[in-house]
């Protein structure tokens with residue numbers, strides 16, 4: 001097992017030459033743009049490809065001193081052939097129940113040439129290809145793409161510790177992920193995943209922060225749910241929102257009344273790239289509490305305006321940034337009356353509608369909301385970030401500036417292109433209840449911090465602080481067996497707690513019943529002094545072949561290569577004496593893995609990226625039976641295996 005000393009602090013990839021840019025740009029001066037959409041293919045197996053390339057992003061930051069383009073990491077449509085890449089990355093619309101493959105290629109070095117900070121033969125500025133984070137050595141240009149919210153075989157889960165897609169060499173330059181888009185959630189008889197708003201992002205252990213900051217996070221929407229006809233859709237549009245006719249040069253961007261809003265922040269500054277000072281760059285500054293910027297971007301546009309029609313829109317809102325949380329509120333310009341936003345999607349899928357006026361949304365959470373602009377023809381509405389309602393503890397430097405208090409503007413027109421007879425009140429989609437999942441095992445996790453790490457502690461095991469270790473798994477749920485997990489945050493920082501592979505049903509929050517808006521999720525807003533209790537039932541297996549080999553993560557791994565994976569040292573905490581026992585609800589016990597046991601496969605972690613990068617992750621291995629056995633082949637389709 002590799003050990004590595006770690007230090008934390010502000011590490012800049014690029015020389016930060018100028019002061020940070022002032023957020024003085026005039027808001028609501030640029031139109032919202034829509035990400036390109038992959039997914040026009042007919043029914044059948046969908047195969048999509050995207051390419052990681054360091055390219056200029058089509059970002060214009062009014063008020064900054066130059067027209068220099070912002071160099072980002074883009075997950076671009078393949079064959080784009082231009083200097084400008086896709087930011088945000090393309091939205092992928094996948095049909096529920098249809099096996100879908102996503103091939104991701106890492107072309108960072110191919111695009112950048114041999115000098116990561118030089119210019120290539122086309123004279124393009126390079127930079128950002130490599131670089132390290134947190135002072136950890138190793139190649140941080142390799143990536144692993146997690147389909148967030150998916151129910152998927154481990155090998156396609158985007159493991160943080162392996163199966164890396166590499167930027168150099170000849171091996172492992174691309175990886176094809178397979179998504180079955182099937183799931184049994186106890187109240188969905190189709191066995192297909194519910195329609196919802198999911199997304200995809202890099203998950204490379206230790207070093208995800210700089211890549212998320214640079215742009216690696218796009219939407220992945222599960223469509224063709226039985227409830228879809230009751231949601232706004234409208235005619236097809238291009239990336240400007242104009243009607244899509246398929247003419248040359250137009251890029252398909254989904255549907256007029258079904259709109260993706262990726263809300264994130266960035267900080268712009270001058271930077272030295274290849275010996276040349278370039279403005280409008282985004283050097284990443286690691287901040288232990290969570291990195292933030294003072295510009296709010298929606299789909300890559302700072303505080304945009306969006307021309308809408310006086311009808312109903314579905315907005316799929318995701319927060320693919322590093323750490324900033326938002327408190328969404330909608331008001332008409334000049335009014336203090338809150339306008340209702342009807343939530344029809346939680347993380348795990350379409351649910352019966354819940355009318356809301358304030359919607360807190362943290363990193364990696366998603367909501368689908370329907371806004372009826374019908375009563376506001378000719379008016380102007382503002383989507384605000386109501387910072388005064390924050391739930392304490394997460395107001396970090398840069399997080400409370402006025403520049404971040406308004407997100408975007410809606411300019412409501414007076415005509416409707418396509419009348420739709422939408423009544424979201426007709427959506428009646430039950431979610432599983434706690435009584436559907438009687439737990440056999442209970443586990444409790446405390447999300448805490450030490451001077452050098454954010455940690456996850458199995459409180460029921462009386463563990464000392466535990467540091468994420470790729471070689472270790474801390475929990476061993478059994479297939480088709482319900483468990484109850486408690487997430488407790490005794491600290492003063494808000495976490496976003498994400499469990500891979502399996503959706504969870506809320507049992508209680510701080511001992512009370514769960515809010516109607518937070519019933520069925522996989523990313524939980526764990527505010528300070530908050531305890532969530534959830535239930536879950538895994539239906540996928542860890543594959544034995546994909547386990548970390550006994551003795552440590554090594555290049556002998558058959559399907560991937562985790563030789564460059566950094567394994568956190570345990571210097572930040574102590575390890576418990578083994579074996580310990582899980583507390584089983586009937587009073588019996590079952591053995592849990594030793595800390596040095598073979599590796600796990602699914603992640604439970606905080607999605608504040610800087611917390612995740614400083615060890616706030618734990619692994620669980622889904623076993624075939626209580627004796628600890630695992631399958632050697634994927635369960636295909638998920639949920640169809642019984643052992």
Ligand SMILES: [Cu+2]
Pocket residue numbers: 454494495496606607608611612616
């Ligand atoms: Cu956290």
